[in-house]
Amino acid sequence: MANPQPFPEVQGGGSLILAWQIKHKNVLVVGGGEVAAGRILNLLNADARVTVVCPSSGLNDEVRYRIAQNQVSHLDRVWLPIDLEPEKNVAMVLTAVDDPEASTRIWKYCKQMKVPANIADVPPECDFYFGSVHRDGPLQIMVSTNGNGPRLAAQIRRQIGEMLPVGTGDSIQKVGMLRRKLRRVAPGKATEDISKRMAWMSRVCDEWATEEFNKMDEEDMKVLVEGYEDNIVRSFESIRLGATDPDVVWQFDGSFGWM
């Protein structure tokens, strides 16, 4: 039966998928094996400040490399409650250890100290799950199966990645540059300024193809933003052809380019 309400239907049982801004915050990773190595890479990609607590004898090559490169700090021992002292300002704990009792101890202590934690492999001891992430510059797509099939999540993530046109990340980067340029040109903070900026930017995103953003250079951006005050969104084609009327895509001058 069709949904009688005009509002989206609630589908409980999912996760709240967010993009956690962990940049420059302290994260404690317990364990230094293969799973820890994957988690550390995710954290470094998000500019977190990472401390790994793990006896040297247990480090795998990748974690050892991150430590040697000073990409992460290292405590050469097993986890201790002092690792979560309030002055250490730990924003998040990730454990990837092969000792379930230690894992549960760490989880309970994290709850006592009110620090969000993920205990790899133990869903009931996770404030949040990891997902499989496709990364292309500023673009991140996370696939979660909500604990049903992590390996399938990785397969789906690969399929999604293969579907996307080459250069999608670069196109998004350009949109980011355009939005920053627009806010420099029109920095207003009043509600009507924000509404106008958002409406114009939404039109640009709807009217321009992703590949056109990819090709857009500094000069194109400048010309496009010049239309902002008058609420004009010129097409990529008209900008490249140098036409001034936004509705005139191309005016034939009879020259076929010979004059």
Ligand SMILES: C[C@@]1(CC(=O)O)C2=NC(=C\c3[nH]c(c(CCC(=O)O)c3CC(=O)O)Cc3[nH]c(c(CC(=O)O)c3CCC(=O)O)/C=C3\N/C(=C\2)[C@@H](CCC(=O)O)[C@]3(C)CC(=O)O)/[C@H]1CCC(=O)O
């Ligand atoms: C996505 C990914 C991210 C990452 O880890 O970074 C991730 N697991 C990955 C791989 C993977 N994990 C496991 C296998 C072996 C094959 C298999 O069992 O399927 C493989 C495949 C492999 O190794 O190839 C074993 C496993 N995993 C969990 C349990 C416990 C359980 O299910 O109860 C068991 C043991 C089951 C048992 O005892 O038999 C639990 C979790 N694993 C999650 C995330 C969370 C749910 C995410 C979701 O559902 O989408 C959740 C709930 C908690 C968490 O850990 O955050 C990463 C792929 C990254 C990538 O490659 O892109």
Ligand SMILES: NC(=O)c1ccc[n+]([C@@H]2O[C@H](COP(=O)([O-])OP(=O)(O)OC[C@H]3O[C@@H](n4cnc5c(N)ncnc54)[C@H](O)[C@@H]3O)[C@@H](O)[C@H]2O)c1
């Ligand atoms: N969720 C997932 O994606 C996923 C996938 C595969 C495995 N796992 C599970 O994650 C855990 C880790 O897997 P792995 O392959 O990295 O194992 P691993 O054996 O390679 O690494 C375990 C690490 O934990 C360290 N360690 C053990 N006790 C410790 C303690 N008290 N304090 C600090 N460090 C300690 C060891 O020295 C070692 O570095 C296992 O429980 C595994 O079953 C999870």
